[in-house]
Amino acid sequence: xxxxxxxxxxxxxxxxxxxxxxxxxxxxxxxxxxxxxxxxxxxxxxxxxxxxxxxxxxxxxxxxxxxxxxxxxxxxxxxxxxxxxxxxxxxxxxxxxxxxxxxxxxxxxxxxxxxxxxxxxxxxxxxxxxxxxxxxxxxxxxxxxxxxxxxxxxxxxxxxxxxxxxxxxxxxxxxxxxxxxxxxxxxxxxxxxxxxxxxxxxxxxxxxxxxxxxxxxxxxxxxxxxxxxxxxxxxxxxxxxxxxxxxxxxxxxxxxxxxxxxxxxxxxxxxxxxxxxxxxxxxxxxxxxxxxxxxxxxxxxxxxxxxxxxxxx
Ligand code: A3P
Numbered sequence: 098x099x100x101x102x103x104x105x106x107x108x109x110x111x112x113x114x115x116x117x118x119x120x121x122x123x124x125x126x127x128x129x130x131x132x133x134x135x136x137x138x139x140x141x142x143x144x145x146x147x148x149x150x151x152x153x154x155x156x157x158x159x160x161x162x163x164x165x166x167x168x169x170x171x172x173x174x175x176x177x178x179x180x181x182x183x184x185x186x187x188x189x190x191x192x193x194x195x196x197x198x199x200x201x202x203x204x205x206x207x208x209x210x211x212x213x214x215x216x217x218x219x220x221x222x223x224x225x226x227x228x229x230x231x232x233x234x235x236x237x238x239x240x241x242x243x244x245x246x247x248x249x250x251x252x253x254x255x256x257x258x259x260x261x262x263x264x265x266x267x268x269x270x271x272x273x274x275x276x277x278x279x280x281x282x283x284x285x286x287x288x289x290x291x292x293x294x295x296x297x298x299x300x301x302x303x304x305x306x307x308x309x310x311x312x313x314x315x316x317x318x319x320x321x322x323x324x325x326x327x328x329x330x331x332x333x334x335x336x337x338x339x340x341x342x343x344x345x346x347x348x349x350x351x352x353x354x355x356x357x358x359x360x361x362x363x364x365x366x367x368x369x370x371x372x373x374x375x376x377x378x379x380x381x382x383x384x385x386x387x388x389x390x391x392x393x394x395x396x397x398x399x400x401x402x403x404x405x406x407x408x409x410x
Contacts, residue, residue, distance in 0.1 A: 108357055115203045120361045125265050133225060133285040136263065138200040145208050146198055149230040154217040156326065157233060157240045158194070161290040162223050162283065163253035164245035165308040167370075170194045171342045171353055173241060174219055176323050180334035182341055189352045196221045197230075201263065223284045226293035234301055241322060242294045245308035246406040247287045247395065248379035251277045255382075256368040258282070262361060274387050278394055288398040295404045309376050309407045315339055344374035377409040 128140030139146065151157075156173055160166040170190050178184045187193060192210075197220055200206035205213075211220055222229070233240070245253075254277065258267040264283055267273040280286025298305045304325040311318040319338050323330040330338070340346060347353040348371035355363050355370040363370060383391065399405075 108359070112203060113359060117359070117361055119203060120262060123262075125263065127265060127283065130228060133228060134281060134283055135198070136200075136283060138202055139198055142200055142206055142208065145206070147228070147230050149197055149208055149211070149232060151220075151230065151232040151236045151238050152216050152218065153236045153238070155220055155233075155236070155238045156217070157220045157222060157238055158243070159222050159224070159240050159294065160243045161245075161250060161287050163250045163257055164243045165311065166221060166223075166243065167353060168308075168311070168342060168347065169241055169243045169306070170219065170221060171347060172319060172322060172338060173326065175338045175341060176319070176326055176328050176330065176334075177217070177219070179328070180330075180337035182337060185341070186350075186352055189355075189357050191355070194219045194221050196223075198222050198224050225285055225290045226297055237302060239326065240301065240303045241325070242298070242303055242305045243308060243311075244291045244294070244305065244404075244406070246376070246379075246408045247291075248383060248391065248408050249308075249376060250287055252379050252382045253372065254282060256372055257370075260364050260367045260370070262364060270382060271387075274383075274391075278391060288395075291406075292399070292402045292404060295402065307406070309410060312374075312376050313410055315342075344371065347371055348374075376407070379408065 126137035127134050128137040129135065130140055130143055156177070158166060158169045158173060160169070167190050170193075171185070174193065175182070175185050195207040195211035195214065195218070197207040197211055200208075207221075211218060251274070255267050255270060255273045258264045258273075267276070276282055277287070280289065284290070294303070295305060297303065304322065306318060306322065316335060316339060319335060319342075320330060323335075341350075348369070351357055353371075356365065360366065
């Protein structure tokens with residue numbers, strides 16, 4: 098079956114050829130929606146994205162980039178499949194979970210991929226709360242929001258922007274530190290994102306989960322996510338989810354490590370997608386003065402939000 102440029106676990110060669118041609122002539126272009134930097138291809142179809150029609154039984158994974166989106170996709174998918182690993186291996190993670198705010202041309206847009214998908218659907222977004230398509234709230238869709246501490250997000254995003262040829266080159270680490278801190282990365286300010294979603298979490302069916310908590314005690318968090326989704330997981334299913342969504346298992350799985358994408362899309366010789374999966378890697382990147390500057394900015398922006406993050410365990 099051909100879905101989202103993919104047949105089974107393999108990318109469609111015809112689409113890959115078109116993609117290679119497109120990437121050769123491509124300069125990465127960004128646009129803005131209400132001041133939030135987004136890929137130009139997303140801005141070009143903004144009406145379609147904003148008017149996306151959610152369905153009551155959709156489940157949405159919402160995150161700021163690099164917060165553990167792919168990890169949560171695999172966890173939720175396996176929970177909903179009651180631990181059926183074979184079914185969860187039906188397609189690469191980016192095909193089975195449409196990314197509604199992306200149009201990775203010449204592959205279908207996330208909106209088109211989602212529209213073509215039978216229910217129940219698992220969907221992904223990186224949109225900040227103010228840009229969310231209203232139908233998610235009208236249909237009272239369940240959302241799992243994953244938040245990860247800013248410092249580790251910044252490091253992970255730096256490497257990701259280097260390897261992902263569809264995003265702007267991040268420049269040097271020192272340059273990127275300023276770009277990220279001032280909110281000028283694709284999908285905007287980390288601060289606005291995590292605070293925006295935090296503020297509305299009690300007004301909708303939103304489970305707000307922290308990456309650091311899942312690292313600390315994945316069993317506890319997977320059980321919590323299962324409950325939220327209406328699933329009481331048996332010990333056996335819990336073990337299966339735990340095992341198949343471990344960092345090592347996902348790093349070795351071609352359907353979750355993005356190795357099915359060619360290097361002109363994701364150049365994993367620069368950095369693997371499944372890079373470290375740790376809390377506290379920022380300490381290997383932040384200088385002493387960057388840490389002071391960031392902590393000051395963090396205090397200013399987070400004050401009064403009632404939201405706190407752990408940057409080490
Ligand atoms: P690092 O770059 O710090 O290693 P996203 O899916 O939102 O793009 O997030 C990617 C980040 O989540 C990467 O972080 C990746 O290694 C990490 N990640 C993915 N699967 C994971 C897992 N099973 N356990 C821990 N971290 C995981």
